[in-house]
Amino acid sequence: MAKKQTTEKVEKITRPSAVNRVIGELDGKSTLGELAAMADALVVAGGGDSNLRASIHYTKRALETAASLGSVKLTKPTDTLVEKLK
Numbered sequence: 001m002a003k004k005q006t007t008e009k010v011e012k013i014t015r016p017s018a019v020n021r022v023i024g025e026l027d028g029k030s031t032l033g034e035l036a037a038m039a040d041a042l043v044v045a046g047g048g049d050s051n052l053r054a055s056i057h058y059t060k061r062a063l064e065t066a067a068s069l070g071s072v073k074l075t076k077p078t079d080t081l082v083e084k085l086k
Contacts, residue, residue, distance in 0.1 A: 010047050018042035019058045025057060032080035035059050 011022070018039040026035070033056070040055040063082060066072045075081040 013046040015043050016058050019062045026084045029083045
C-alpha cells in the first residue's frame with residue numbers, strides 16, 4: 001500500500017491583503033521598508049513569489065490611506081517612519 005502524503009495547507013494571501021494585515025497589526029513605530037519586508041514575507045509564506053518592490057508600492061499606498069484616515073502618522077526625513085495613533 002502506498003503511504004498517503006500529508007500536505008500542510010498554506011493560507012494563500014495576496015500582496016495587498018498582506019500589507020493591510022501588517023499595517024493593522026502595527027504597534028509602535030516602524031519604517032516603510034520594515035513593513036514592506038514583513039508583508040513580502042507573508043506573501044512568500046503563503047506560496048507567492050517575493051517582490052519587494054511591489055510590496056513597497058502597496059505599503060506606501062496603504063499607509064497614505066491610513067494617514068488620511070488618521071490611523072497612522074507618517075514622518076519622511078529619509079525613509080518613511082510610521083507611528084500608529086489609535
